[in-house]
Amino acid sequence: MVLTNVKQFASEMNLTPERLLEQLRAAGVSKRSSDDTLSAQDKSQLLDYLKRSHGAREDSGITLTRKSTSEVKKADGGTVTVETRKKRVVARPEDAPRVEAAKPAEPAPVAAPVVEAKPEPKPEPKVEIKPEPKPEPKVEVKPEPKPEPKVEAKPEPKPAVRPTVASILTPEEIAAREAEEKRQAAFRARQEALMREKIEREERRQAAKLAASQPAPVVEAPRAPEPAREERGPRPAGDNRGPRPAGDNRGPRPAGDNRGPRPAGDNRGPRPAGDNRGPRPAGDNRGPRPAGDNRGPRPAAPGVPGAPAIPATVAGRPDAKKGGGGKKGGDRWDDNKKGGRGLKTKGGDAGNDWKSRGGKGRHKQGNNQHAFQTPTEPIIHEVLVPETITVAELAHKMAVKAVEVIKALMKMGMMVTINQVLDQETAMIVVEEMGHKPKAAQADDPEAYLDVTDGATVEVVEQSRSPVVTVMGHVDHGKTSLLDYIRRAKVAAGEAGGITQHIGAYHVETPRGMITFLDTPGHEAFTAMRARGAKATDIVVLVVAADDGVMPQTIEAIHHAKAAKVPIVVAVNKIDKVGANIERIRQELVAHEVVPEDWGGDTQFVEVSAKMGTNIDGLLEAILLQAEVLELKAPVDSLAKGIIVEARLDKGRGPVATLLVQSGTLKKGDVVLAGTAFGRVRAMMDENGKAIDAAGPAIPVEILGLSDVPQAGEDTMVLADEKKAREIALFRAGKFRDVRLAKQQASKLENMFAQMTEGEVQTLSLIIKADVQGSYEALAGSLQKLSTDEVRVSILHSGVGGISESDINLAIASKAIVIGFNTRSDAAARKLAENEGVDIRYYSIIYDAVDEVKAALSGMLAPEKKEQVLGTVEIRQVITVSKVGNIAGCMVTDGMIKRSASVRLIRNHVVVHTGELESLKRFKDDVKEVKQGYECGLMLKNFNDIQEGDQLEAFEIVEVARSL
Structure with missing residues (x-):
C-alpha cells in the first residue's frame, strides 16, 4: 500500500497542511511536520474524530404522501378506477415562525409520513383514525409550533455544528458562502419579480381576450334555472359522490358538492355548492404565490381594468360545455406541476397537450401557457x-x-x-x-512538447564559440575564389560553369581561432539560399569586384544582411585589375547605407585579391575582430540545436542533410527532428567527407539517417524520445497537407473569370528533379517567373534525387517534360521514356535550363501578324466592259504586285476601299505577279468605283514569331 504524507493528504482534502496538523493533534494523532507519513489507521482515527465533533446529520425535511381513488367514466358507459398518489417533501426551516409555510400540505393525510419522519408526534395518527373535518381545518388554520420545536430540539447537535464549521472553514470561506447566499437570495427575488410581472401581463391579455369573445354575458344569466342546480346540488351525508371531509380522501363525502369554487386560501380544498366552472374567489391559483413556498395558495390576483365579471348564474349553468377552465384547474395530479402527464381517456382531457374530442381550440390554447422564460440577448460566442x-x-x-x-x-x-x-x-x-x-486557436499539437522541454532545460554554462561567416555578393565577383585561397582548395574549378549553385559550409583553422564559412550562390535565382545564409550567420562578408562595382545581387545581399541584423564586412576583390576603382565602390555602397569606418561609419572595408592572395590575412583579422565585439557564446553540454543549410537525396545513402550546429553538441546516435523529417543520426561527416562522432557549436556536418529530405532552412533539434519525434513529424506533415488542401480556391466566385479564361492559356508542364533541395527550389522559382498571360509554366512535381520510373509515368499521364538538374535517370526510367516518347532534358547550369524553357514558351506563343507592303500601282486608264465591270489599266511604279495580295484604293491620299484582286493580266495572259516598270490590267473584287489617277497599294499579312 502506498503511504501518503500530511502535505499530500492536505492537498487531496483541499486544506492547508497546518490546518490538517491541528485536526490530527485534536484527534490524538501525533504528527509534527507536513512530511510525516499517514497510515490508514491514522486516517480512520481522524475520520472518527470528525464524525464525533460534527455530530449526526439532521433530517432536512418532512415527507408528505397523499393517496386518492376516483372513477373515470368511459365512452361505452363503463368506469375505470384511478388511484392517484402524491408525495411531497416540505423543507423544514430553521426558525420556528417560518413553519406556517407548510400549511397547504395539511389537507392530505399527514399522519403516515409524520410517523415515518419523526417517531414522536402522537396527535397525527389520531387524525388518521377519526377523520373528523373540524380538527383538521384547525390544524390548517393554526398549526401549533409546539410539536415542531420538540422535533427540532430533539437532536441537539446545532450548538456543536457551528463551532465545527468555524473550525473547519476559514473566515474568508465563511464570508464567501454568506455572500453567495445573499447573491442567490437576490437572484431568487429578481426571478420572482419577473415571474409576477409575466403572470400579470398574461392575465391582462387573457382578460382582454375574454372580454372580446363574450360581449354580452349578462343575457345568458336567466338560462341557469334554480331547479337544475338543485338536481345537481348538495348530496346527503354518506353519499360518496359529495366532497369528503378535510383530511381524508377515502371516506364518504358530506353534503355539498366538490364542483363549486373553493374557499379563499386553498385551491385544493372542496369548493362550496355551485359549479367548478365559475371563477374562483380570492386565492386564484393563477396568481403569484407568496415568497418562500411554491405550493401554497396564491394571493388574490390584481384587478384587471376592463375585464368583465362573470355572474354566478352563468358559472353555475348546468348546460355549460365540458372542457372549460374548471376541469383543467380542478382535480389534477399536481396543481403546481404544469405539463405533467395525465390519464388520456376517450372524450376527456388529461390536462396536458394530449388531444381530446371536445374543446380543441381552447384546450390547445390553455395548455400552451408556458412557465416564465427570462428574455435573453443574442449570445455572442x-x-x-x-x-x-x-x-x-x-x-x-x-x-x-x-x-x-x-x-x-x-x-x-x-x-x-x-x-x-x-x-x-x-x-x-x-x-x-x-x-x-x-x-x-492554439492547436493542441504535440509541438507544445518542444516548448515545455525548452522551458524545462537546466541552466548550462555557455562558452565562447567561433563565428559563422557568410560570403555573399554578385555572380562572378570572386566569392568562391576568395574562399579557395583561404582554404587552399580548388572549389570554383569544380563548379559547373564556374558559378556556385549550392551553399557550401566549411570551417577554417587560423592562428587566432576557427572560422566557419558559408558560401552562397550569387546568381539571381538563388535568392532563397542567400536569405537562409544570412539567417544562420553571425557576420556577412560582402564581396564586391573593384572593376564591376555594385550590382543587383550585391544590393540584395545588403538587404538580406540588414533584415537579419547581421554586421557587414566589405571585401573589395580584384584590386589587381587595371580598371579597379575603389572610390567609386565606396560611394555606391554609401548610397545603400553601408558607410566605411574612415568615412565615419561602422563597416570595415578590406581590399583583397583572391587571385594574388593580397591582404587575405587582413580580411581574417577584420572578421575575428568583429566576432570579438559580438562576444559569441553558446552552451556546449546540452542537446544540440541547429539549422538545415542544404539537403539532398543520395542514391546509396538516402537523405543527406548539411546541418550547421548552433548550440549544444550533436552526437552520433542522437534522435534529430527537422521539420517533417526525423531519424537517428547513423553517420556524421565533416565537409571533407571524414567521419566524426560529435560536433559542437558553429560546426557544419553532414548527417545520414533521416526519414525524408528536409526543407532547407528548417530548424533542427535533438530530442530524447524517438517516439515523440515521430509523433511531431507526422503531425506536421498532416497539418501541412490540411492547410494546403483548405486553401484550394477552386469554387470561389472571385476566381470564376480566371477559370473561364484558363482554356485560352497555353501551359507547359514540367517535372523537375535536382541534386539538392536548394537547387530545385531556385530552378522552380526561376521557371515560374517566365509565365505570362498567354503561356504559363506548371510544375507538377519537383524533388531531389534521380529520375525514377514513377516520374516518367507522371510525365506520360500529364504530357510533361522532365528536367534533370545535376541528376540522371535510371535504366528502367530511360527505357520507359524512350518507348513512350517522353522528353528528358539534363542540365548542370541553371542558365541553360532557364534559356531553353524560355525558348519553348516562346514557341507556344501565338504568332504576331504584321502587314508588309509589296508595291504601288497607278491607274492610268479605266475600261468599262458590259456584264464584267470596270477594268483598270495600270503601271507598277514601285515594288511589285501579286495576284494573291490585298490592295487599298487610295484617292487624293485617302483610302477609299480595301479588298482583293479579282484578276491580274498582262496583255491577255493571267499572271501571278507584275514587277516595277511594267504595265498590267486588273479588276477589283466586288468594287467598280475606280477612276483614272487613283493609286493601288498592294500588301500582304505576315506572321512573325514572338518571344518572351
Missing part, C-alpha cells in the same frame, strides 16, 4: 478557430445549424458542403459575419 475546420464543426462551435454557415458562405461567394474543410482565414471571416468573436 468566442469561437476558437484552428488552422483547418469543417463547416459542421464551425457551426457546432457557434451553436447554430450548419445550414446557416453554408448560407453565410454562399453570400461570400463560396459553394460549400457540410463536410468541406475551410482554412483559418475564411472561417474567421464567417464567424465575424455571423456576429461572433473569432480567435485563432
Whole structure:
C-alpha cells in the first residue's frame, strides 16, 4: 500500500497542511511536520474524530404522501378506477415562525409520513383514525409550533455544528458562502419579480381576450334555472359522490358538492355548492404565490381594468360545455406541476397537450401557457478557430445549424458542403459575419512538447564559440575564389560553369581561432539560399569586384544582411585589375547605407585579391575582430540545436542533410527532428567527407539517417524520445497537407473569370528533379517567373534525387517534360521514356535550363501578324466592259504586285476601299505577279468605283514569331 504524507493528504482534502496538523493533534494523532507519513489507521482515527465533533446529520425535511381513488367514466358507459398518489417533501426551516409555510400540505393525510419522519408526534395518527373535518381545518388554520420545536430540539447537535464549521472553514470561506447566499437570495427575488410581472401581463391579455369573445354575458344569466342546480346540488351525508371531509380522501363525502369554487386560501380544498366552472374567489391559483413556498395558495390576483365579471348564474349553468377552465384547474395530479402527464381517456382531457374530442381550440390554447422564460440577448460566442475546420464543426462551435454557415458562405461567394474543410482565414471571416468573436486557436499539437522541454532545460554554462561567416555578393565577383585561397582548395574549378549553385559550409583553422564559412550562390535565382545564409550567420562578408562595382545581387545581399541584423564586412576583390576603382565602390555602397569606418561609419572595408592572395590575412583579422565585439557564446553540454543549410537525396545513402550546429553538441546516435523529417543520426561527416562522432557549436556536418529530405532552412533539434519525434513529424506533415488542401480556391466566385479564361492559356508542364533541395527550389522559382498571360509554366512535381520510373509515368499521364538538374535517370526510367516518347532534358547550369524553357514558351506563343507592303500601282486608264465591270489599266511604279495580295484604293491620299484582286493580266495572259516598270490590267473584287489617277497599294499579312 502506498503511504501518503500530511502535505499530500492536505492537498487531496483541499486544506492547508497546518490546518490538517491541528485536526490530527485534536484527534490524538501525533504528527509534527507536513512530511510525516499517514497510515490508514491514522486516517480512520481522524475520520472518527470528525464524525464525533460534527455530530449526526439532521433530517432536512418532512415527507408528505397523499393517496386518492376516483372513477373515470368511459365512452361505452363503463368506469375505470384511478388511484392517484402524491408525495411531497416540505423543507423544514430553521426558525420556528417560518413553519406556517407548510400549511397547504395539511389537507392530505399527514399522519403516515409524520410517523415515518419523526417517531414522536402522537396527535397525527389520531387524525388518521377519526377523520373528523373540524380538527383538521384547525390544524390548517393554526398549526401549533409546539410539536415542531420538540422535533427540532430533539437532536441537539446545532450548538456543536457551528463551532465545527468555524473550525473547519476559514473566515474568508465563511464570508464567501454568506455572500453567495445573499447573491442567490437576490437572484431568487429578481426571478420572482419577473415571474409576477409575466403572470400579470398574461392575465391582462387573457382578460382582454375574454372580454372580446363574450360581449354580452349578462343575457345568458336567466338560462341557469334554480331547479337544475338543485338536481345537481348538495348530496346527503354518506353519499360518496359529495366532497369528503378535510383530511381524508377515502371516506364518504358530506353534503355539498366538490364542483363549486373553493374557499379563499386553498385551491385544493372542496369548493362550496355551485359549479367548478365559475371563477374562483380570492386565492386564484393563477396568481403569484407568496415568497418562500411554491405550493401554497396564491394571493388574490390584481384587478384587471376592463375585464368583465362573470355572474354566478352563468358559472353555475348546468348546460355549460365540458372542457372549460374548471376541469383543467380542478382535480389534477399536481396543481403546481404544469405539463405533467395525465390519464388520456376517450372524450376527456388529461390536462396536458394530449388531444381530446371536445374543446380543441381552447384546450390547445390553455395548455400552451408556458412557465416564465427570462428574455435573453443574442449570445455572442468566442469561437476558437484552428488552422483547418469543417463547416459542421464551425457551426457546432457557434451553436447554430450548419445550414446557416453554408448560407453565410454562399453570400461570400463560396459553394460549400457540410463536410468541406475551410482554412483559418475564411472561417474567421464567417464567424465575424455571423456576429461572433473569432480567435485563432492554439492547436493542441504535440509541438507544445518542444516548448515545455525548452522551458524545462537546466541552466548550462555557455562558452565562447567561433563565428559563422557568410560570403555573399554578385555572380562572378570572386566569392568562391576568395574562399579557395583561404582554404587552399580548388572549389570554383569544380563548379559547373564556374558559378556556385549550392551553399557550401566549411570551417577554417587560423592562428587566432576557427572560422566557419558559408558560401552562397550569387546568381539571381538563388535568392532563397542567400536569405537562409544570412539567417544562420553571425557576420556577412560582402564581396564586391573593384572593376564591376555594385550590382543587383550585391544590393540584395545588403538587404538580406540588414533584415537579419547581421554586421557587414566589405571585401573589395580584384584590386589587381587595371580598371579597379575603389572610390567609386565606396560611394555606391554609401548610397545603400553601408558607410566605411574612415568615412565615419561602422563597416570595415578590406581590399583583397583572391587571385594574388593580397591582404587575405587582413580580411581574417577584420572578421575575428568583429566576432570579438559580438562576444559569441553558446552552451556546449546540452542537446544540440541547429539549422538545415542544404539537403539532398543520395542514391546509396538516402537523405543527406548539411546541418550547421548552433548550440549544444550533436552526437552520433542522437534522435534529430527537422521539420517533417526525423531519424537517428547513423553517420556524421565533416565537409571533407571524414567521419566524426560529435560536433559542437558553429560546426557544419553532414548527417545520414533521416526519414525524408528536409526543407532547407528548417530548424533542427535533438530530442530524447524517438517516439515523440515521430509523433511531431507526422503531425506536421498532416497539418501541412490540411492547410494546403483548405486553401484550394477552386469554387470561389472571385476566381470564376480566371477559370473561364484558363482554356485560352497555353501551359507547359514540367517535372523537375535536382541534386539538392536548394537547387530545385531556385530552378522552380526561376521557371515560374517566365509565365505570362498567354503561356504559363506548371510544375507538377519537383524533388531531389534521380529520375525514377514513377516520374516518367507522371510525365506520360500529364504530357510533361522532365528536367534533370545535376541528376540522371535510371535504366528502367530511360527505357520507359524512350518507348513512350517522353522528353528528358539534363542540365548542370541553371542558365541553360532557364534559356531553353524560355525558348519553348516562346514557341507556344501565338504568332504576331504584321502587314508588309509589296508595291504601288497607278491607274492610268479605266475600261468599262458590259456584264464584267470596270477594268483598270495600270503601271507598277514601285515594288511589285501579286495576284494573291490585298490592295487599298487610295484617292487624293485617302483610302477609299480595301479588298482583293479579282484578276491580274498582262496583255491577255493571267499572271501571278507584275514587277516595277511594267504595265498590267486588273479588276477589283466586288468594287467598280475606280477612276483614272487613283493609286493601288498592294500588301500582304505576315506572321512573325514572338518571344518572351
